[in-house]
Amino acid sequence: MLIAEYDYDTDIAVQRQESLMIGIQQGIQQGFSNGSRQKALETACILKQLGDSVQKIVQATGLTSAEVEAIN
Numbered sequence: 855m856l857i858a859e860y861d862y863d864t865d866i867a868v869q870r871q872e873s874l875m876i877g878i879q880q881g882i883q884q885g886f887s888n889g890s891r892q893k894a895l896e897t898a899c900i901l902k903q904l905g906d907s908v909q910k911i912v913q914a915t916g917l918t919s920a921e922v923e924a925i926n
Contacts, residue, residue: 899925 894915901911902925911922 895921895925898922 894917898911898915898917898921901914902922906914908919908922911917912919915922
């Protein structure tokens with residue numbers, strides 16, 4: 855039976871790399887989420903300027919009615 859020799863430094867390096875990749879993926883996901891929300895707010899602002907109802911804007915953007923009503 856072959857038993858691999860444990861290398862602490864390699865283990866730590868691998869764990870750091872995995873943690874870094876997880877952090878990067880979380881950052882990308884958060885960026886997409888923030889971008890989607892910003893686009894929904896921009897769309898809601900345009901629809902509100904065009905005179906669409908709050909309910910219609912909520913349906914089109916996924917924002918809450920309170921968020922739509924807070925848009926100037």
